[in-house]
Amino acid sequence: AATSEQCSLADLGAAFQASLERLGFRYFACCSRIDPRDPPAAALLLHNYPPAWAQRFRAAGHFRLDPVLQLAERSPAPFFWDAAFATRPITKRQRGVLDEAAGYGIAHGYTVPLEACGPAGSPRASCSVVPEGGAIDPRSYTTVQLLAVYLYGFARRARLQHSGAVGAELTPRERQCLELVACGKTDWEIARLLGLSPCTVHYHIENAKRRFDVITRIQAVVRA
Structure with missing residues (x-):
C-alpha cells in the first residue's frame, strides 16, 4: 500500500502537471540525479514522461550520460536546453541522448536546478519542463521556477519528516518574513504589511538564511 507521503506527493504532482498544462507545457520531470533502477529512499522521482521513454532511459543507463542532468548538477541557475547545448560542448553519446529524447517529444526544455532533496548527503535534484509546441509567454518560465521550488x-519536508531530521528553528518574525517572500513580496512591501522598517525585514531574512546556511532567499523559503 502507498504511504500517505507518497499519496500526497502524487496529488501534488498531479496539481503541478495541471498548472503546467495551463501555461502551455506538456511534460515535466522533477527528479534526483540517481540510478532510477535502484533509487535511494531520499530520492525525488516525479514525472509524466511517456512510459516508453522512461523505460528506455532506465534500461539504457542514460542517467549516466544525460547532459541536462549533468548541467543541472553544476549550474546554480535555470537554463534552456537549446541555448545551453548550443554553446557548451557535449559528447556524441550525450547528443545521442538528446536526439533520442526528442523522438519521444522531449525537446526544447527548460530546467530549474534544485538543492538536494532530503537529509544531508541526499542527491541533488532538478525540475525540467517541455513545451507543448506553441509559443510560451516568457513570464511563464518564472512561474515554472516558483512552482518547481514549491x-x-x-x-x-516530507523526506525530512519521514527520516526524523529536524530543521533549523526560526523566530516567528523570521518565519513571517519568509512566508511573505514566498508570496513574491519585496522588503518594502513586507515592511508595510508587518509594520517594520525595510532594514529590519532585511535583517530577519538574512538571519533566516544564516540559520539554514543558504545563499539565496528562495533557498531559505524552501528550507522553512
Missing part, C-alpha cells in the same frame, strides 16, 4: 519544498 514542489521541491514539499518533497523535501
